[in-house]
Amino acid sequence: MSEKTVYGKLFKGEQVDLSSEKVELGLTQDAEKAISKYYSATDKALNKGQDAYKLLNAAISEFTDMLKTADALETYKKKLEAAAKDLGVPTSGWAILQDLEIAIKNSKELTQYKKSLEKAASAL
Secondary structure (H helix, E strand, O other): OOOOHHHHHHHOOOOOHHHHHHHHHHHHHHHHHHHHHHHHHHHHHHHHHHHHHHHHHHHHHHHHHHHHHHHHHHHHHHHHHHHHHHHHHOOOHHHHHHHHHHHHHHHHHHHHHHHHHHHHHOOO
16 A cells, blocks of 8 residues: 555545554565665676676686797797707706796696686686
8 A cells, every 4th residue: 555545545534554554664665675785786796797707808818828938838848959969968857848848738737727717708
């Protein structure tokens, strides 16, 4: 029952149970608060989702750049091994070759990680 209806009945001298109107008004106010809280939480969640999406894309970009530089590692490894072979120098124990091998292995693992990030980003 609206306020207009209540006032209309009061002026006509009709008896109106105001306690039920108070309950209805209280429920309406509680529902409005719940709706407001829902939309506020929705805005926060969407903003966090957008932030996460931006961070994922930034990370993917960084991994793409890193993997481009990782491509050069294999080239340097091959050139060093070829030069050592041409000079007749053994490569066993060369720290730089060991470092290159570790970096190449890591870059292959990070390629999979990048794919996981891309999958997560595409799901958003």
